[in-house]
Amino acid sequence: MKTNVKALVIGGGAVGTSIAYHLARAGWDDVMMLERDELTSGSTWHAAGLLPYFNMSFATTHIHDYSIRFYKTLEEETGLNAGFAVVGNLRMAQTDERMEEYQLYASTAETCGVPYVFMTPEEIKARWPLIRTEDLKGALYHNTDGYINPADVTMAMAKGARQRGVMIERRWQADAFHWTGEAWEVTATKMVEKGGNLVPSDEQIVITAEHVVTASGNHAQRTAKMLGIKIPAIPVEHQFIVMDRDPALVEYRKDNPEHPVIRDADAQSYVREERGGWILGVYEKNAPARFEYGVPDSFRADLFELDLDRIEDQYMAMNHRIPSAEDCGLKNDFNGPICYTPDGNPLVGPAPGLRNMWLAEGFSFGITAAGGTGYYLAQMMVDGEAEIDMASLDPKRYGPWMTTEWAARKNEEAYEHVYILHHPDEERPACRPLRCSPAYDRQKARGAQFGLVNGWERPNYFGPVDAPESFDHDIRSFRRGAWWQYAVEEARAIRQNVGLIDATAFAKHRVSGPGATAFLDRFTTNKLPKVGRINLTYALTAQGTTRTEYTIVRLAEDDYYLVSAGAWHAYDEDYLYKAIADAEPAVGRINVEDVTTKYGVFAIAGPKARAVLQSVIKDADPATALSNKRFPWLSARQIELGMCPVNAIRVAYTGELGWELHHPIEMQNYLFDLLEKAGEAHDMKLVGARAQNWLRQEKSYRAFGTELGRDATPMEADLPRFVDLTKDFHGKDAMQAKGIRSTCVTLLIDGPADADPWGREVLYAGDTRVGRLTSGGYSVHFGKSIGMGYVHPDHAAVGTRLQVKMFDALWPCEIVEDSPYDPQNATIRQDG
Structure with missing residues (x-):
């Protein structure tokens, strides 16, 4: 057995086997995979093997x-039949709202080139007469997927x-x-049978690997403990039952092909054929x-006791x-562990804080996702x-604040939400606040309705405090939900008056020391600001795409305050810390401190923002303290608001006159009360994240995770003003080599009267698919829907007319100039 390899994959299920296969296919000729059992x-052996194509991600x-x-190619390569039954997938809808969910699924699928058709109840009945359809609204049908034998496809990948x-x-x-500093030393123990259990023997070896991938499935918590990290992948019980033969089905199949996988989402279930049943x-x-705390040694390819009462409905x-x-008997039953994560999506990528350690954990749809x-x-x-x-x-989308208890409860919630309507504005309640x-x-x-951002409670909008009992803030919709009218009022308040936003969830880091300036200059794309000034900048991947967005405040010559997206705190921090460790030997000592929970943030914005702050600022000349001369746009100053010291940054994500007020978090309630009272004279409104999201689109401000990410460069995002090509920075050559493959644009949309895009929709020019939306919402300034997205460069010119797919229909839209609201930034720069 070899003890020195390029890559070691831990786990021999479908996911681990696929990773080993693809590493070898990508050119690594020294790959090993370890499996503790067979x-x-x-979970692979008892998986149902379904291949659900559609996903809003x-x-x-x-x-x-x-x-x-890929699975359709395995037999030709390996000679092994992977057991792929290409029978199609029928997603049925009992309600109009479910059909709207499928229409959003479908538009998202089109952005990836996935085909589909919609079917009426009559079409379903004519094709599959055993299905009752009189209470259906229709179905979404995809004919190129189906189900597969999990063991067969895994063995085929293993042979390959x-x-x-x-x-x-x-x-x-x-x-x-x-970790030796250059490679991983993995101690492996030979497992042997003893009394029906699998137990460690005395035989051990140490395998040295440049890279390690963990695909340990149900054993993820054990893996996490050994690595000293947190992995919110914990199994949940999943039941399915196999029925005896159905005579009506057997008769139907004499002259007809197999039924598609039948998904009755409104009944929280799926059905497929199995040997005449x-x-x-x-x-x-x-x-x-x-x-939650590890798999017992006695649990191997085992199952849990069936709980039929739980699935009676x-x-x-x-x-x-x-x-x-109805007359079919029960032939077999399965209740086995299926790993979940708090949002139902797997954990794939570099492990936090570790070099060359890769995670592939938490696969609730592992067979579908393995390839x-x-x-x-x-x-x-x-x-x-x-x-x-x-x-x-x-x-790293879950930070170190996450605990085992939190992950377990959220995973249970994610499981029961698989077939609950997935409104884009949904907020799940478990483990909150x-x-x-x-x-x-x-x-x-004051009526705040909160959303969850990296565990933080952040106001989405502020509803009426004295709402009647009949008013339900939890009413969600694929169109304009109950919250929409309140977000409109909040957006108008900032455009016309003044609003206050809680932005405490921002990630905040202090980078200082003799090597800080040289490091940040190389790490980011833009010129570093002068002392007392700020800039917006990007850190790139080695491939030249956007890895992180930062607002950098220069506090002193070698002292910087970095602000980035709150939803990506641990993700950004890990990249920053690893980059600092790599740079320090060459540039000198760099101090870095995570100060996210040390400082709270309020953002105040709107034409009257200066007036509100002037009434509480402590300065020798309050009337001029916030003027353009003393406090220009894109600068930062230490000020005092009442008794609260504030690092004030003159910038506003909403595109209005405004400041971010970074303050000691222990003084936040004092500052809130002070600002609220001062704002009464100016009718200041509290404003949530949804209105802010609309407003930033009116200014074409790109957001990380939507317009900005690792599949596009800053130049493709059309942000050359934040890229200084006269200097050398990480990823520069790769960025320039990529050229412009697609272009980020802003569009005004003449859509449905009662709906706005969500940012997942496909864009067309005539019959040609030319791009996709990445953000969407409503513009209070233009009185219509707005969106941002990427299109082919040939269709990116201002004035180009396109169509956006919403509710299975094409709606006209037009590409407009960047920052369609106040393109000259006059409101942001206004003096007073």
Whole structure:
């Protein structure tokens, strides 16, 4: 057995096997995979093998698309039939709202080139007469996917991996990891059978690997403990039952092909054929998380006790949907662990704080995602970056504040939400509130309806405090929800008057020391600001795409305050810390401190913002303290508001006259009360994130995670003003070599009277797909929908007329100049 390899993959399920295969296919000829038991002995063996194509995530849709196409090639390569039944997938809808969800799914799928058709109840009945359709609104049908045998596809990938030189070692368990500074030393123990259990033997080896990938499935918590990190991947019980033969189905199949996978989302279940009968799988409420602190040694390819009472409603719903199944007996049952994460998406990418350690954990749809995960993760490892932006799946989207209890409860919630309507404005309630700014209670008392950002409670909007009992803030919609009217009022307040926004969730870091200036100059694309000034800048990947967006405030010659997106705190921090460690030997000592929870942030903006602050600022000349002469745009000053010291930054994400007020977090309630009282004379409104999101689109301000990411360069995002090509910076050559493959644009949209785009929709020029939206919303200034997105450069000129797909219809839109509201920035620069 070899003890020195290029890459070591831990875990022999479908995901781990795919990763090993794709690393070898990408050119690494020294890859080993360890499996503690037998291949497929984790969740793979009892998976139902469904291949659900559609997903509202751009990255996940690409991953699923690759998997489905890849699995169809395995037999030709390996000679092994992967058991792929290309029967199609029928997503049925019992309500108009469910159809609207599918229409959003479909438009997102089109951005990735995934085909589909919509079917009426009559069309469904004519094609599949065993399905009851009189209570359906229709269905979304995709004919190129279906289901696959999990064991067969895993074995086919394993054979393909071996053919490409991968060493697959069974009955070896990874028991310790040690980073030498250049490679990983992994202690592996030989596992042996003893009394029906799998137990460690006395035989151990140490394998040295340049890269390690963990795809440990149900054992992710054990992996996390060995690595000293947190991985919010914890299994949840998943039940499905196999029915005896259905005579009506057997008769139907004499002259007809197999039924598609039948998804009755409104009944929280799926059904597919199985040897003349049916398989019913469910995503019910109250399915418990298991193995929160590790998998018992006695648990191998085992199952849990079935809880039929828990799925009785779903069973009865299946009999309603397929009446002939009612007389079928129970043939077999499965209740096994399926790993979940708090948002239902897997954790794929570099491990936090560790070098050359890669995670591929938390796969609730592991068979569907295995092929694509192997392909894109191999790109990240071999080429330095994937061809799509994988940030939405990055393991660091959950910070170190996350606990096992939180992850377990959120994973249970994610499981029961699989078939609950996925409104883009949904807010899930489990484990909330947890991370709260001091002003949380004050804002809640004033009608704040909160959203979750990296665990933080952040106001989405402020509804009426004295709303009647009949008013439900939790009413969601694929059109304009109950919150829409309040966001409109808040946006207008900032455009016409003044508003106050809680931006405490911003990630904030202090970088200082003799090497700080040289490091940041190389690390970021823009010129560094002068002392007392700020700039917007980007840190790039090695491939020249956008890795992180920063606002940098220069406090002193070698002292900088960095502000980045709150949702990406741990993601940005990990990249920053690793880059500093790499740079320090060459540039000198660099001090870095995470001060996110040390400072709160209020953003005040609007034509009357200066007047509000003038009434509370302590200065020898309050009337001029905030003037352009003493406090110009894009500068920062230490000021005093009442008794609160504030690092004030003259910048506003809304595009109005405004300041960010960074203050000691222990003084936040004092400052809130002070500003609220001062704002009464100017009718100041409290404003939430949804209105702010609309306003920033009116200014064409790109947001990280939507317009900005690892699949586009700053030049493709049309941000040359923040890139200084006269200096050398990380990723510069790669950025320039890429050229302009697509261009970020702003569009005004003549859409439905009661709906706005969400930022996941496809764009067309005639019959040609030319791009996609990345953001969407409503413009109070223009009185119509607005969006931002990427289009082919040939269709990026101002004035170009395109169409956006919403609710299965094309709506006209037009590309407008950047910053269509106040393109000269006159309101931001206004003096007083």
